[in-house]
Amino acid sequence: MLQALNDQGFLVTPGLFKQAEIIRLKLLHSKYYCPSCRKPVTLKAGSKYIAHFAHESTAICINHSEEEGLYHAQGKLQLYQWLLASRLVQHVQLECYFQIIKRRADLSFQLEGAKRVIEFQCAAISATEIITRTRDYQTIGIQPIWILGANQLKRVNSATILLSKTQEHYLQMNDYQGGAWLLFYCSNSKKMIKLNNTCLTGKQRTVGNLNVYSLYQTDISRLLQEKDTFLINEQWLYEKKRFRMATPSRLAKQDKQFQVWLYQSQLHRSVLSSWVGLPVKGQHLLNCSIWEWQARIYYDFFKRNKRFSLKQLQLYIQPFKRDKQQYLLLKAQSDPISEYLNYFLMLGQLVYQNSTYCWKGSIRTYKTLDVALRKDLQLCSLLNKALQEKICSHRLK
Known part of the structure; x- marks a missing residue:
């Protein structure tokens, strides 16, 4: 996890700190606790991965998951800072835990009065898991936004990708006017990729309008509302x-x-x-x-x-x-x-x-x-x- 509670009950996110500040935190030997289960966690920091916290025991937290890779952790922090910088977004939280459904979202925020969450998914999971997690959020009135890591983007050419049957469950659509779309994010290049108007051939090949943005050249509102004209290209x-x-x-x-x-x-x-x-x-x-x-x-x-x-x-x-x-x-x-x-x-x-x-x-x-x-x-x-x-x-x- 990227953040934990300190002795005073404040969230600490060491991945956002400079190296000198992280070293100081380690020397203080302060105690930190998981925001979900309130059990002790340990600060981990090194030159090859982003500073984070790890449970002292992997079996005690109901919301425990495997350790995140650098690509995923880096992307979450970048998306967190991106949302914070937006004038349209409010109440941004990193790794927000929802007790009622026992889920910890990568990011949560409020947009146009509605609570939203982002799941930044860099590893392959089953269709059942996608459906279950999505349904859990929807039961508490939250429409999740799934952003796939660009490490899962199998690009054929400038307008075609390979999309598995499982990945089809990530397709999102807001209304009848626009087609279904997918979002990808690359934490290495800080590029957001959106495939609009997806058209499937039926054998994984998926054609659409592929748009690439530098992260700070766009915002979450534009990505959710943007539509491309549906034409046969x-x-x-x-x-x-x-x-x-x-x-x-x-x-x-x-x-x-x-x-x-x-x-x-x-x-x-x-x-x-x-x-x-x-x-x-x-x-x-x-x-x-x-x-x-x-x-x-x-x-x-x-x-x-x-x-x-x-x-x-x-x-x-x-x-x-x-x-x-x-x-x-x-x-x-x-x-x-x-x-x-x-x-x-x-x-x-x-x-x-x-x-x-x-x-x-x-x-x-x-x-x-x-x-x-x-x-x-x-x-x-x-x-x-x-x-x-x-x-x-x-x-x-």
Whole structure:
């Protein structure tokens, strides 16, 4: 832990002190106590790690955790000082203990009248642990903010990262207007990294708008409220090209089933319609790739249902759905099926009237891969134009 209570009951944070002051504290042989369990702790300081306190016995504190690494401890102190420097933030606390839920948050503060906590997570933990800790805070009316250590950021390129199924539980979203986002922080470079408008392909690859900030060039309020325009970017076109040109080998069970379905339907991934594989918010709520469920809707459901209700389509896709209650950080839950239908509505492929969708388009595949790639670019351009017009219309209102 980075701070402890002294004999007078005041919190001491030696990691913020200069080396001479830390040496003086050690020479005084003062007694220190854990803020959570009030048991004795010992001041630890050295040249290779940040000054901190350690329990004299690891079994006595109900909130005890393994020793933090330098990267984590350094990051917590930096984020603490960053919050203190903000004019918008009040009542900043480092390692704040909540007795009612027996949790110790890395940081707590008040923003716009609401209590918030930050969990700076630099080590991999289970999805169950993420859900449990998040739910605990929410039971006392606190919405936690998870910031991952940049040591967990697996970057593919300027707009793509690899995101595991467990890490999907860190996705956060405040309202329906913006997409889900993730925060990372590097304590070595003092850089905050935010991935906005995350779009998952279904196989860990996640595309979005990746923004990097020097820590003191931004603030917590901006990071929480910032939104990027949701458009189909060039990186998504690259993902579609990868899908079309892939030669499936050593497929997982779900992918094998999709490959068999394509074969039985006399379809090949390289020449599927450009309407298959469009980025949507909420892909994490489906347990198959974006290519699979959209291909099934386009080539199976639409082909057999020229008129249908949203409920009918939701029932069709039900076997591929996950429990949305597992994603507690998404205050707004985008429905990926409705998002997908909106693309067709924007370009007149579908008409919606009296709670019923009417299919007006044609089901097609392409003759060659070159044609398919050209059609991908054309559809992307048309949809982005429609999306921008929709955004402008919304702003005028």
